[in-house]
Amino acid sequence: MCYAIPGKIVELDTRSATIEYYGEKKKAYTDLVDVKEGDYVYAQGGFVISKVPEEEALNILKDWQELFFQLQETDRKLSNNPKTIYQRANAVRQKYQGNSCCVHGILEFSNHCSQNCFYCGIRSDNRNISRYRMSVDEILSNVEYAVNKLGFKALVLQSGEDYWYDEEKLTTMIKQIRDNFPSLIFLSIGERDEKTYKRLFEVGARGALIRFETSNRELYSRFKPGSSYDKRIDLIRNLRKIGYLIITGFLVGLPGQKSKEILTDIQLTAELDAEMFSFGPFIPHPQTPLHNTPLPELDTMLNAIAKSRLMSPSAKILVTTALETLDKEKGAREGLMAGANSLMINITPIKYRRLYEIYPNRAGTEDDTQTRIDAVLTLLYSLGRAPTDLGI
Numbered sequence: 001m002c003y004a005i006p007g008k009i010v011e012l013d014t015r016s017a018t019i020e021y022y023g024e025k026k027k028a029y030t031d032l033v034d035v036k037e038g039d040y041v042y043a044q045g046g047f048v049i050s051k052v053p054e055e056e057a058l059n060i061l062k063d064w065q066e067l068f069f070q071l072q073e074t075d076r077k078l079s080n081n082p083k084t085i086y087q088r089a090n091a092v093r094q095k096y097q098g099n100s101c102c103v104h105g106i107l108e109f110s111n112h113c114s115q116n117c118f119y120c121g122i123r124s125d126n127r128n129i130s131r132y133r134m135s136v137d138e139i140l141s142n143v144e145y146a147v148n149k150l151g152f153k154a155l156v157l158q159s160g161e162d163y164w165y166d167e168e169k170l171t172t173m174i175k176q177i178r179d180n181f182p183s184l185i186f187l188s189i190g191e192r193d194e195k196t197y198k199r200l201f202e203v204g205a206r207g208a209l210i211r212f213e214t215s216n217r218e219l220y221s222r223f224k225p226g227s228s229y230d231k232r233i234d235l236i237r238n239l240r241k242i243g244y245l246i247i248t249g250f251l252v253g254l255p256g257q258k259s260k261e262i263l264t265d266i267q268l269t270a271e272l273d274a275e276m277f278s279f280g281p282f283i284p285h286p287q288t289p290l291h292n293t294p295l296p297e298l299d300t301m302l303n304a305i306a307k308s309r310l311m312s313p314s315a316k317i318l319v320t321t322a323l324e325t326l327d328k329e330k331g332a333r334e335g336l337m338a339g340a341n342s343l344m345i346n347i348t349p350i351k352y353r354r355l356y357e358i359y360p361n362r363a364g365t366e367d368d369t370q371t372r373i374d375a376v377l378t379l380l381y382s383l384g385r386a387p388t389d390l391g392i
């Protein structure tokens with residue numbers, strides 16, 4: 001995914017490349033790959049990921065051409081004449097971000113967690129779930145499949161806060177991926193120290209998914225015992241300074257959250273310079289202290305997406321799996337039509353995916369990855385969106 005359209009480098013200024021495809025120009029950094037003007041490349045999230053042989057690139061561009069312009073036309077029609085707040089947000093998305101839709105693969109490689117967040121099914125106190133850890137080799141073979149066979153160009157490697165994966169193991173893993181399976185690597189591994197994150201950046205990680213969950217300090221300390229709000233926010237800021245692309249956001253519907261606080265959460269996400277907004281409905285897990293919490297309405301979520309888009313026209317805004325779970329029929333489509341422009345596809349083997357139960361009945365848990373890719377492409381094409389994200 002995000003793989004289909006290569007571009008040609010038409011200008012190169014030290015490490016900043018201007019990439020053109022079908023007359024559109026995007027900027028991307030080239031610190032991951034050595035390139036020159038005239039090369040064809042895949043880029044993702046503003047980074048050049050790999051070179052593409054010219055003949056292969058031209059063939060792909062030819063195959064895509066008709067569909068590419070058809071999709072743009074469909075998107076334009078669907079974004080016309082906005083009236084509701086959702087339609088206005090969608091029109092802003094169309095104006096500032098075009099029809100690109102970023103599609104990351106997410107690999108959940110361990111459900112062990114040393115933390116005990118009240119809102120999470122894999123919290124350390126939950127003794128009722130089976131725990132698993134993928135070996136580094138197993139992770140690499142899943143990444144190989146995702147990159148080489150399924151065509152993913154951006155991957156999120158996610159786990160609980162599991163220190164079995166020490167700096168050395170993580171470094172080996174990232175280096176191997178970078179050297180063998182070109183892709184934009186995001187880490188979602190919790191509050192590691194800055195030194196570890198720096199090292200992982202040096203060996204090739206480029207993104208960090210780390211949500212602050214709530215901007216309400218009182219709720220934060222109540223529901224995330226043993227963690228400091230200030231420390232977490234500082235870590236996110238420092239990761240951005242290191243150079244990481246940040247995916248961050250919050251939960252909607254935590255007990256005690258006031259509706260006006262959602263706006264503060266959106267503002268904080270923007271202020272943290274998030275490359276991608278990631279916020280989902282709070283779906284309670286039966287084996288957690290918050291098991292009785294009612295679900296938020298779909299409209300509350302769509303409203304948060306629309307407001308995020310109006311506040312941050314150029315952001316990527318994710319349709320989270322939790323939103324798809326909240327409304328399996330309409331969640332993803334309506335999220336995309338309210339201003340969102342990113343999706344994630346779970347590439348974790350199903351036997352593990354079932355155990356990564358941060359909340360129950362997650363959408364897509366039982367679908368094989370190819371089925372899910374087909375469903376996502378059908379949805380995106382019906383809305384005039386292209387699964388590509390070359391740069392800015």
Ligand code: SF4
Binds near residue numbers: 117124160161
């Ligand atoms: S939310 Fe994250 S840190 Fe908290 S218990 Fe769940 S996996 Fe662990």
